Amino acid sequence: xxxxxxxxxxxxxxxxxxxxxxxxxxxxxxxxxxxxxxxxxxxxxxxxxxxxxxxxxxxxxxxxxxxxxxxxxxxxxxxxxxxxxxxxxxxxxxxxxxxxxxxxxxxxxxxxxxxxxxxxxxxxxxxxxxxxxxxxxxxxxxxxxxxxxxxxxxxxxxxxxxxxxxxxxxxxxxxxxxxxxxxxxxxxxxxxxxxxxxxxxxxxxxxxxxxxxxxxxxxxxxxxxxxxxxxxxxxxxxxxxxxxxxxxxxxxxxxxxxxxxxxxxxxxxxxxxxxxxxxxxxxxxxxxxxxxxxxxxxxxxxxxxxxxxxxxxxxxxxxxxxxxxxxxxxxxxxxxxxxxxxxxxxxxxxxxxxxxxxxxxxxxxxxxxxxxxxxxxxxxxxxxxxxxxxxxxxxxxxxxxxxxxxxxxxxxxxxxxxxxxxxxxxxxxxxxxxxxxxxxxxxxxxxxxxxxxxxxxxxxxxxxxxxxxxxxxxxxxxxxxx
Numbered sequence: 001x002x003x004x005x006x007x008x009x010x011x012x013x014x015x016x017x018x019x020x021x022x023x024x025x026x027x028x029x030x031x032x033x034x035x036x037x038x039x040x041x042x043x044x045x046x047x048x049x050x051x052x053x054x055x056x057x058x059x060x061x062x063x064x065x066x067x068x069x070x071x072x073x074x075x076x077x078x079x080x081x082x083x084x085x086x087x088x089x090x091x092x093x094x095x096x097x098x099x100x101x102x103x104x105x106x107x108x109x110x111x112x113x114x115x116x117x118x119x120x121x122x123x124x125x126x127x128x129x130x131x132x133x134x135x136x137x138x139x140x141x142x143x144x145x146x147x148x149x150x151x152x153x154x155x156x157x158x159x160x161x162x163x164x165x166x167x168x169x170x171x172x173x174x175x176x177x178x179x180x181x182x183x184x185x186x187x188x189x190x191x192x193x194x195x196x197x198x199x200x201x202x203x204x205x206x207x208x209x210x211x212x213x214x215x216x217x218x219x220x221x222x223x224x225x226x227x228x229x230x231x232x233x234x235x236x237x238x239x240x241x242x243x244x245x246x247x248x249x250x251x252x253x254x255x256x257x258x259x260x261x262x263x264x265x266x267x268x269x270x271x272x273x274x275x276x277x278x279x280x281x282x283x284x285x286x287x288x289x290x291x292x293x294x295x296x297x298x299x300x301x302x303x304x305x306x307x308x309x310x311x312x313x314x315x316x317x318x319x320x321x322x323x324x325x326x327x328x329x330x331x332x333x334x335x336x337x338x339x340x341x342x343x344x345x346x347x348x349x350x351x352x353x354x355x356x357x358x359x360x361x362x363x364x365x366x367x368x369x370x371x372x373x374x375x376x377x378x379x380x381x382x383x384x385x386x387x388x389x390x391x392x393x394x395x396x397x398x399x400x401x402x403x404x405x406x407x408x409x410x411x412x413x414x415x416x417x418x419x420x421x422x423x424x425x426x427x428x429x430x431x432x433x434x435x436x437x438x439x440x441x442x443x444x445x446x447x448x449x450x451x452x453x454x455x456x457x458x459x460x461x462x463x464x465x466x467x468x469x470x471x472x473x474x475x476x477x478x479x480x481x482x
Contacts, residue, residue, distance in 0.1 A: 003066040004030035004053055006156055009084060010074035011038045014128070016046065017135035018074065018101070018160070023050045025159045030054075032061040034075075062091040069096040070153055077102045085112060094120035097149045101128045103262055106177030106184060110347075113145045113176055122146035124153065127183020129364035130162065138162035140364030141170035142186070142356075144179025162363025169362040174349040181269075181343055182356055185336045188266030188280040190365050191259075192332040193231050195283035195420040200321050201235070203407070207414045208314050212239040212248040222322055226396075227329075229368030257287040266339070273342040277335045278427050279328065282419040305415040312410055323403035328424035330397050333374060334387040335427070341385065354378030386431070397428065404428075 007030040008019050019029050019042075028051040033039050036056050043054035055061035062069060069092055073084055081100050088098060098116055100109065100123075109125030116123035123145045130139030141161045143150065150172045161170035173179045204210045204218070216239035223232045241249040263284045270277030289296075337353060344351045357374035360366055377390035387393055408425050411418035430436065442453040452463040 002028060004028045004064050005066060006030070006070045006072060006153075007032065007055075007061055007065050008072045008074055009033070009061070011042050012074065013132050014101075014135045015074035016042060017132055018072070018128075018139075019047070019052060020050075021136055021138070021160045022156065023047075023052055025156075027051070027156060027159075028053065030061055030064040032058060058087055059091055062088070067093070067096070068152055069093070070099070070156070071097065072099045072101050074101050077104045078108075081108070081112070085116065089116070089119055089121070092121055095122070097122045097124065097146075097152060099124040099126055099143075099145075099153065100180075101126050103127075103183070103187070103260065104180050105261075105265055106181040109145065109177035109180045117146055122149035124149050125177055125180045126157070127179055127186065129183065129186055129360075129366075131365065134162065134363045138169070138363050140186075140359050140362065140367070142173050142179045142182045142359055143170070144173040144175065144177065144182070147172070147175060162361075162367075164358070164362040167358060169359045169364070171352070171355050171359060173356070174344075174351055176347060176349070178347070178349045178351065181347075181349075182340065182351070182359075184262050184265050184269070185340055186360060186364060186366060187262035188277070188339075189332055189336045190231075191263035191266070191283040191287075192280045192336075192420060193229075193329065193366055195286050196279075196325055196328050196332070196424075197231060197235055199411070199416075199418045199421050200325050201239075203321060203411060203414075203416055203418070204318075206416055207312070207410065208317060212250050216240045218318060222325075225322075226326055226370065227322065227368075229370065230365060231368075254293065255290055256293045257290045259284070259287050263287070269343065270335075270339050273339060273346065275335070275339045275342050276427060276430070277339055278423040279332050279335055279420050282423040286417075286419050307415045308413040310413075317407075317410065320403035320406050323400035324407035324421060327397050327400035327404045327428075328421050329370065330388060330393050331424035331427055332420075333370075334393075337374075337387055338385075353382070353384075388428070388431070401428075 005027040006022065008015055009032050011031060011033040019031055022029050030053045031039055031042065032055045039054040039056065043052060053064050055064060065071070071088060073081055075081060075084060081102065081104060085098060098121060100112070104125055112125065113123045124143050125145050127142035128135065128139050134140070138161055141157050143153070143157060158168040158170045161168040163169070173182050201215060204215050216236045219232055219236035219239065223236060239248070239250055243249045243252050263280065267277060267281040267284050270281065340351055340353065343349065354375045357371045357378070361371045373392055374387065377387060377392065378384055381390070384390060388397055404425055408418060408422045411421065445451040446453050446465055447468045450465055452465045454460060454462065455464055
């Protein structure tokens with residue numbers, strides 16, 4: 001029997017589809033699942049007649065692989081990954097490669113890279129985005145970990161990835177947990193994009209009183225312009241779907257959002273890095289607020305709306321919504337790239353920011369034509385710190401600024417929550433303001449805690465303390481954080 005080019009452990013939907021994808025590209029794949037009956041069902045069913053070899057045990061699975069052995073784990077993130085690593089290590093040899101294609105937290109991947117390398121093997125943690133369809137037809141793949149391993153898995157991963165303009169949406173990201181970090185940021189941006197679209201939908205529904213079919217037509221039109229993207233496309237599809245009784249299915253879906261944790265991780269890391277990831281964090285909080293359905297229903301009986309119910313012009317507001325959505329989207333990616341750049345400094349990663357945009361252009365959930373503009377921006381200036389300072393994005397956000405303000409004001413006056421859209425505008429206003437109110441914060445901190453402050457008429461790095469009450473003396477705190 002010929003040996004397999006790669007082995008996959010975990011035959012849930014994503015695992016199965018990746019197996020089928022690999023086999024369709026000419027690779028022989030060995031498969032194993034903790035519940036071995038799934039292996040038999042898969043090999044004798046969907047995979048029958050394919051170059052797919054089932055294993056009934058881990059030792060048999062390892063014996064089926066070509067050297068250096070390449071094992072891709074498609075199991076639940078967390079302890080199951082560590083469990084399989086520990087089960088595999090005694091069966092593998094030096095130079096073999098273990099990969100994790102799940103949504104693992106990047107610190108776990110960093111730890112696992114060190115552990116596996118200490119045993120003489122190599123480890124890759126790779127983000128895989130695109131859902132079930134992407135796994136089968138071509139996902140976005142973001143690998144990082146042991147650099148030596150990349151040459152061995154590159155032909156497989158790049159061949160199964162989505163292709164845009166002849167280029168695979170897969171390339172090496174960096175060492176340690178860099179691959180899973182970039183996937184985490186991808187998912188955070190995904191949270192932001194989805195929340196922004198949902199806020200626009202609610203304004204259309206509750207302010208403009210549009211039907212789902214009317215909204216679907218607008219989103220379909222938007223998908224032909226600068227907002228063209230997978231999420232805009234599926235929003236139009238969702239709005240046209242009818243329930244069994246012929247009514248819009250969207251109106252039957254409970255307004256309580258779930259989440260698996262990657263958006264929360266992104267927000268938590270932003271706090272650790274001191275990066276103002278306001279839009280994505282608001283998107284995470286919006287899901288948390290939505291989950292309290294019973295509490296919101298009770299509050300709606302007490303906390304009534306007393307704003308301005310004047311109906312805005314429908315056609316005008318629809319176009320303003322389009323512009324505001326694009327402007328806020330620019331902010332979302334700006335913040336995501338700021339976080340990646342900060343983390344790259346912290347962990348000494350050499351991230352290719354334009355290349356990351358290209359990896360996201362196809363296969364993944366946030367794929368859009370917009371990403372080509374990000375690639376252009378970093379091609380022009382690889383050291384770009386703020387995406388909004390690129391000529392294209394600066395011009396686009398300036399053009400949309402008035403409409404964006406009108407949308408946020410309209411939402412506020414109509415009593416419609418728009419946390420992501422509004423926080424994006426506040427970030428824009430904050431980042432473009434040369435003199436903020438933080439001087440008052442520093443005065444307050446020095447007043448009650450002697451935390452010191454800098455002065456505008458003195459060089460940066462010199463710190464001062466004022467005895468505000470006449471009782472504090474000259475003693476100042478030695479702790480100061482910018």
